Amino acid sequence: MVQRIRHPWALPQPWVHASRNAVAAIASLELARAFHLPEAYWACITTFVVLQAKLAPTFTVSWQRLAGTALGAVMGALLGTCFGPRLLVFGAGVFVIGLICSLLRLDASYRFANITLAIVMLVVHGESPSFIAIHRFLEVSIGIAVALAVTAIWREAEPVNPAKP
Numbered sequence: 106m107v108q109r110i111r112h113p114w115a116l117p118q119p120w121v122h123a124s125r126n127a128v129a130a131i132a133s134l135e136l137a138r139a140f141h142l143p144e145a146y147w148a149c150i151t152t153f154v155v156l157q158a159k160l161a162p163t164f165t166v167s168w169q170r171l172a173g174t175a176l177g178a179v180m181g182a183l184l185g186t187c188f189g190p191r192l193l194v195f196g197a198g199v200f201v202i203g204l205i206c207s208l209l210r211l212d213a214s215y216r217f218a219n220i221t222l223a224i225v226m227l228v229v230h231g232e233s234p235s236f237i238a239i240h241r242f243l244e245v246s247i248g249i250a251v252a253l254a255v256t257a258i259w260r261e262a263e264p265v266n267p268a269k270p
Contacts, residue, residue, distance in 0.1 A: 118261065122158065125259050129156055133251035142244050143232075151248025156256060163256040167249045173217025174245040176202060178238035180218070181225025185234025190226050198222050221245075 133152040137145035155170055157163040180198050188194040199219055206215040225238045 121261055125255055125261070126153065126156060128259070129251050129255040132255070133248045136251060137244055137247045140243065140247070142240050142247075144240065144244060147241065147244035148248040148251070151245045152252045152255075155249055156252040158256075158261045160253070160256050160260075163252055167253055169211075169213040170217050170245060171249055172211050173206075173214030173219075174221045174242055176205060176211070176214065177218035177221025177223075178225060178242045181222045182235040182238035184222075185226045185237075195222070195226050198226065 129152045130149045133148040134145055137148035142148070151170060155163055155166040157166065180202055184194050184198045199222065202218045202222060203215060206212055206218060211218075221238075221241055224241060225234050228237075230237050
């Protein structure tokens with residue numbers, strides 16, 4: 106049977122996880138705002154997407170998110186600048202991203218790449234697609250960095266097996 110080491114002053118595990126999420130969300134949002142990024146909320150959203158209880162899974166999701174965002178941002182900037190928000194061009198971009206992800210063995214990054222492609226190409230902004238792509242990548246990078254830092258610094262309690270010495 107697995108038991109947790111519990112200090113008398115320790116918060117219940119769901120409270121700890123909720124507290125970590127709240128602190129990480131506020132930190133990522135404020136950091137993105139400090140850099141005057143136009144859609145700072147994406148840093149916060151990314152933090153929610155990648156923050157896990159342990160560092161290894163957080164790192165895995167973070168890498169997938171970063172690679173996909175980079176690929177989608179580059180593709181969105183290129184296609185958006187050259188062709189604008191055309192439906193068939195967008196569909197071709199989704200297809201090409203799928204091929205690239207498959208060739209580079211980034212299958213888990215495919216959905217993140219498509220999300221970024223859609224935001225860069227299809228959401229109406231007052232700026233160029235390249236400008237939007239750069240900001241999107243920076244916002245996501247901040248969210249990832251904060252999630253990794255919080256996970257590394259503020260670790261959740263590990264289960265302990267009393268049968269093992």
